Amino acid sequence: MAVERFGILAEYLAVAKKALTPLPPREAEDSRPYAVRPIGEGLIRRVEGGVWRFAPVAVDGSTRKLSGPHFSAYVVGVAVYGAGERAVSFIPGDLGRRFLALRAPRDVLEAVERDERLDFLIVRRSDGTYLDERCGCTDEDIFDEIRISAESAALLHVAQRDAGDLAVLDGPIYLDHWAKTRLLAIRLDAVEKLRKAGIAAVGVVKRVAKSRKLCTEEALEALSLSVDTHHCNDAYVASLAAPQRGIYLIGPFHLGYAGKDLRGYSFPDKVFWYASIYGSAFRVEMLADDFKRLGGDAEEVAAWLAWTATNRGAPYVIDVADVFARRLTAGLLIALRTAVKSRNISLTYDSEMEFLNALREYVEGGA
Amino acid sequence: MWKAELRSLVEALRREVEERNLGEVVGRVSPGEAASIGTETRRVYIDVDFDTYLRLGIRIGEYLGVATVLGSAMLGRVVEVRRRHVAHVTHVQTLYAPVEDPEGLRTPAQIALEPLTECPLKEVENCEPTPVYTPVDPLSVVFKPSPNFIAKMLGLPGEGVLLGRLYAGGAELPVEVRLPERALYQHVLAVGTTGAGKTVLLKNMALSTLHEIRNATVVALDLQGDYLLTTLPPETPGLYQPLDEITVIMPTTRHFIDRHRDDIQHIAAEILGDGHTLLDVNEDEATKAVGYALAKLFIEDTYPGARLIEAEIRAENAEVKEIAAKVEAGSRVFTLRLLPWAMKFAETYAEVPRLFPYFSERVSLLFQRLIHMAGQEHDIDAIMRQLDAVAESAARRIKLHQSQADNFVRGMHMVYETGLFDVSYNIADPTGQRTLATFGEPDYMDLHGLVAVDLRNFRETPTVASAVVYRVLSMIFKARDEELQRGAEPWPTFIYIDEAHYYFPQAGAREDFNKEVVEAMINKLTRLGRVRKIGVIFATHSPADLNDLAIQLTNTKIAMRSEPKVLERVDMADYAGELAYAQSGVAVVKSFTYTTHAITLKTLPPQTKHRGI
Numbered sequence A: 001m002a003v004e005r006f007g008i009l010a011e012y013l014a015v016a017k018k019a020l021t022p023l024p025p026r027e028a029e030d031s032r033p034y035a036v037r038p039i040g041e042g043l044i045r046r047v048e049g050g051v052w053r054f055a056p057v058a059v060d061g062s063t064r065k066l067s068g069p070h071f072s073a074y075v076v077g078v079a080v081y082g083a084g085e086r087a088v089s090f091i092p093g094d095l096g097r098r099f100l101a102l103r104a105p106r107d108v109l110e111a112v113e114r115d116e117r118l119d120f121l122i123v124r125r126s127d128g129t130y131l132d133e134r135c136g137c138t139d140e141d142i143f144d145e146i147r148i149s150a151e152s153a154a155l156l157h158v159a160q161r162d163a164g165d166l167a168v169l170d171g172p173i174y175l176d177h178w179a180k181t182r183l184l185a186i187r188l189d190a191v192e193k194l195r196k197a198g199i200a201a202v203g204v205v206k207r208v209a210k211s212r213k214l215c216t217e218e219a220l221e222a223l224s225l226s227v228d229t230h231h232c233n234d235a236y237v238a239s240l241a242a243p244q245r246g247i248y249l250i251g252p253f254h255l256g257y258a259g260k261d262l263r264g265y266s267f268p269d270k271v272f273w274y275a276s277i278y279g280s281a282f283r284v285e286m287l288a289d290d291f292k293r294l295g296g297d298a299e300e301v302a303a304w305l306a307w308t309a310t311n312r313g314a315p316y317v318i319d320v321a322d323v324f325a326r327r328l329t330a331g332l333l334i335a336l337r338t339a340v341k342s343r344n345i346s347l348t349y350d351s352e353m354e355f356l357n358a359l360r361e362y363v364e365g366g367a
Numbered sequence B: 001m002w003k004a005e006l007r008s009l010v011e012a013l014r015r016e017v018e019e020r021n022l023g024e025v026v027g028r029v030s031p032g033e034a035a036s037i038g039t040e041t042r043r044v045y046i047d048v049d050f051d052t053y054l055r056l057g058i059r060i061g062e063y064l065g066v067a068t069v070l071g072s073a074m075l076g077r078v079v080e081v082r083r084r085h086v087a088h089v090t091h092v093q094t095l096y097a098p099v100e101d102p103e104g105l106r107t108p109a110q111i112a113l114e115p116l117t118e119c120p121l122k123e124v125e126n127c128e129p130t131p132v133y134t135p136v137d138p139l140s141v142v143f144k145p146s147p148n149f150i151a152k153m154l155g156l157p158g159e160g161v162l163l164g165r166l167y168a169g170g171a172e173l174p175v176e177v178r179l180p181e182r183a184l185y186q187h188v189l190a191v192g193t194t195g196a197g198k199t200v201l202l203k204n205m206a207l208s209t210l211h212e213i214r215n216a217t218v219v220a221l222d223l224q225g226d227y228l229l230t231t232l233p234p235e236t237p238g239l240y241q242p243l244d245e246i247t248v249i250m251p252t253t254r255h256f257i258d259r260h261r262d263d264i265q266h267i268a269a270e271i272l273g274d275g276h277t278l279l280d281v282n283e284d285e286a287t288k289a290v291g292y293a294l295a296k297l298f299i300e301d302t303y304p305g306a307r308l309i310e311a312e313i314r315a316e317n318a319e320v321k322e323i324a325a326k327v328e329a330g331s332r333v334f335t336l337r338l339l340p341w342a343m344k345f346a347e348t349y350a351e352v353p354r355l356f357p358y359f360s361e362r363v364s365l366l367f368q369r370l371i372h373m374a375g376q377e378h379d380i381d382a383i384m385r386q387l388d389a390v391a392e393s394a395a396r397r398i399k400l401h402q403s404q405a406d407n408f409v410r411g412m413h414m415v416y417e418t419g420l421f422d423v424s425y426n427i428a429d430p431t432g433q434r435t436l437a438t439f440g441e442p443d444y445m446d447l448h449g450l451v452a453v454d455l456r457n458f459r460e461t462p463t464v465a466s467a468v469v470y471r472v473l474s475m476i477f478k479a480r481d482e483e484l485q486r487g488a489e490p491w492p493t494f495i496y497i498d499e500a501h502y503y504f505p506q507a508g509a510r511e512d513f514n515k516e517v518v519e520a521m522i523n524k525l526t527r528l529g530r531v532r533k534i535g536v537i538f539a540t541h542s543p544a545d546l547n548d549l550a551i552q553l554t555n556t557k558i559a560m561r562s563e564p565k566v567l568e569r570v571d572m573a574d575y576a577g578e579l580a581y582a583q584s585g586v587a588v589v590k591s592f593t594y595t596t597h598a599i600t601l602k603t604l605p606p607q608t609k610h611r612g613i
Helices: A002-014 A106-114 A139-160 A181-196 A217-222 A234-241 A288-294 A296-307 A316-341 A349-364 B003-019 B050-056 B086-090 B121-126 B147-153 B198-212 B227-231 B254-259 B261-272 B283-302 B345-355 B361-373 B380-385 B387-397 B402-418 B462-485 B515-528 B548-552 B564-569 B573-579
Strands: A034-038 A044-046 A057-068 A071-081 A088-091 A100-103 A166-170 A200-205 A247-257 A270-277 A280-287 B023-029 B042-048 B063-067 B072-082 B109-120 B141-145 B161-168 B171-179 B188-191 B217-222 B245-251 B307-316 B319-329 B332-341 B424-429 B432-438 B449-454 B493-497 B534-540 B556-559 B586-591 B599-602
Touching: A002 A106, A002 A316, A034 A217, A057 A139, A057 A316, A057 A349, A071 A139, A071 A316, A088 A139, A088 A316, A100 A106, A100 A139, A139 A166, A139 A181, A166 A316, A181 A200, A200 A288, A200 A296, A234 A247, A234 A270, A234 A280, A247 A296, A270 A288, A270 A296, A280 A288, A280 A296, A288 A296, A316 A349, A316 B086, B003 B023, B003 B063, B003 B121, B003 B141, B023 B050, B023 B063, B042 B050, B042 B072, B063 B109, B063 B147, B072 B121, B072 B147, B109 B121, B109 B147, B121 B147, B141 B147, B147 B171, B161 B198, B161 B586, B171 B586, B171 B599, B188 B198, B188 B564, B198 B217, B198 B227, B198 B449, B198 B493, B198 B534, B217 B227, B217 B462, B227 B245, B227 B332, B227 B449, B245 B283, B254 B261, B261 B283, B261 B424, B283 B307, B283 B319, B283 B332, B283 B432, B319 B432, B345 B361, B345 B462, B345 B515, B361 B387, B361 B402, B380 B387, B380 B402, B387 B402, B449 B462, B462 B493, B462 B515, B462 B534, B515 B534, B515 B548, B564 B573, B573 B586
Parallel strands: A057 A166, A166 A200, B188 B534, B188 B556, B217 B449, B217 B493, B245 B332, B245 B449, B493 B534
Antiparallel strands: A034 A247, A044 A247, A057 A071, A071 A088, A071 A100, A200 A280, A247 A270, A270 A280, B023 B042, B023 B141, B042 B109, B063 B072, B063 B141, B072 B109, B161 B171, B161 B599, B307 B319, B319 B332, B424 B432, B556 B586, B586 B599
């Protein structure tokens, strides 16, 4: 399907004449003010292993970009592991079909939007504005947009299936960026539907070098650490807090946001832990409400995710879903690049590198 | 071809399989692997989703069907099943926790299939399957074939002797494997180690032969008494009923008579009643009483606990010809047709050098003349009395060398010692020896149904057993030959020879045997037997000891559990992996009647009483 329809899309792109202005880089992360406090005492716990206790559903999204002077295509693939009759379900696939966001001149976007054969395309942001020359967005915004939307769509499917009582997501439970409230609403709606279905959602954040949730006075004091908060991130704090040899859980901590945003959305409170796996770290987080509901099991989930860490430093279930998602987007990118190149549409150097990277991952099986 | 056409072609395959009831669709030929049909290797890979894999439990050796994009229907055998956990698929390795993720089992199974035969898809019902020549395209439809489709595609005949049921993937399928009558005339060799199920196979085949082939006579050489039990039911009822009648050729030697002299006298007295003994009744009554006693002894020995209900004895000129006995064994009543058997020297001496391997080539050539030198009386006792004189006379008159004369004398003593010639039952009375019963050979034209040659008394004397066998088989051959000479259609006769190496040894396997005689007999039965409607079924656990000719002249080979060397000897080394540790009853059959390849089957359980091991 993809190859054929990418051909149709490429026909439109081939006639695009107007070069797109480059998008600005994303500004520094700016989350809403929050307060972190430890829950209880004994915040450092060694994880000793145990039985393979949980069988969660794992949801992971992967994104890639292919650009030329006249367009940028953002591909998303979501893999859901352990939710259905098959081991893995996908977007695009049995969980949904929209997987490609296109930024291009307005006339191209309008044309492709009218073409019913291209029903897998996303040409507008969730607020309805076109992804055209004047979109006022960054690449990261578009990636967030398509990934959060697709992952949330996948979560809604999970909520409709008898898929156990635990869903593990790759990334935070929700984004706490002040400008992403639409995405917050989409994600929280999906998480709420999971909760109604008796499924607790747990987020696993692997990239923690820019996170500073443990860099608060209260958290550092609770961990008995003296760290210059101006030169601090969570990975650093975790590496100081837990011994370098062994698997440790640091937490739990309560995270609360102050006030509401401009549109009146409030960010629900979270509880999080850091898992330190022989020095490398990832964050496990869940809504405070789920933490309460799960009771003692909440920390057991975090400990189990830490104990099943893989050689790539992620919990096993997330890593499995991640490989499938990456393999999927690698295949899509290769197909898209083939279709585009066959119409003599030139690509940027970075895109060619991205293509080669995808090709390597695809051949190696995405691992 | 346009896209829509291609799509409808691929989709139509599934419909075709379902509408023709070829089987249940399980998947498609994998688009991710090359499907290869070559002159050397044929491999097709199939993706089967996890639930289907679980439900069908596909196993190695099992049959699957393929409806190909090019319009062929193929039957193939599963040669490999690949199962991978998600952790393997993704190359994800946990650092510390052993992966016990059951969800990861839900991966598709990949099955490697070796295509065996094909037919045009639209003519499956009326086609002769051929080996596979047509390429297999990815997305061809794969199905679990119906029993009918399997039978059709393997070219299994619908008629003939039932060997068992098709065996694939470690399980029996509801598909009968039969060997057509014409294949039996080109002879069969079954090999297998002790306990592999040869005897059960042969006994079941014998029953099926009688059941399926009109007017068939089965002659079974019975060293262990296995065939004598075919009148009794098995532990669990089978497909065939036990026989209602059995004919037993019972070699009655002088040693046997001597051993049972008193028993015969006592049993005869019982049947005669009123305190009469064999000497008190007329000749005919005495002969029949001896016949009755023989039957009773046989039944006691063969069917412990059975009762002789009644017996009708046919005798001519004091010779016990036949005892037709009604026997009750448990809930079964059957007819035992007992034929006491011995040779009359006067009638058979010309054959003696061919029956016994005791005489040198020169003595064999002169044997008849040497016997004639003994005078007119050609009973063996008379000859033995004049043996030294004959040897002396031969040395003088025909210049027979002393060593040859010695060979003749020694050989005749050995022949005499067998006790097979001129056997009678005598009792001393005041007037001297009175002969009450003699024994001879039956009318070989009058052998029908199952005829067991009871060789139990010759387990330790293969030379004597072989002499009996050669004589009986020669005479059966002669009977069929006479029918042919008369222009009549010979009656189909099938000779079942378990432990065939015992009677037909290979050079070096046994000391006292005559290679030419053995090979002449095999040649006669197999090469000449074919047109006389004689089929031979050899079986042995030791083909190394079986004569080469028996291996060469059998066009159907059945191999059961065996050592690789054994299989090599019968040109079935290819099946060593399958058969080295096969279950009892599992057999591979290679026959010209199965046109494409060998068939693996499992024999039926014993259809009549079987002692087993």
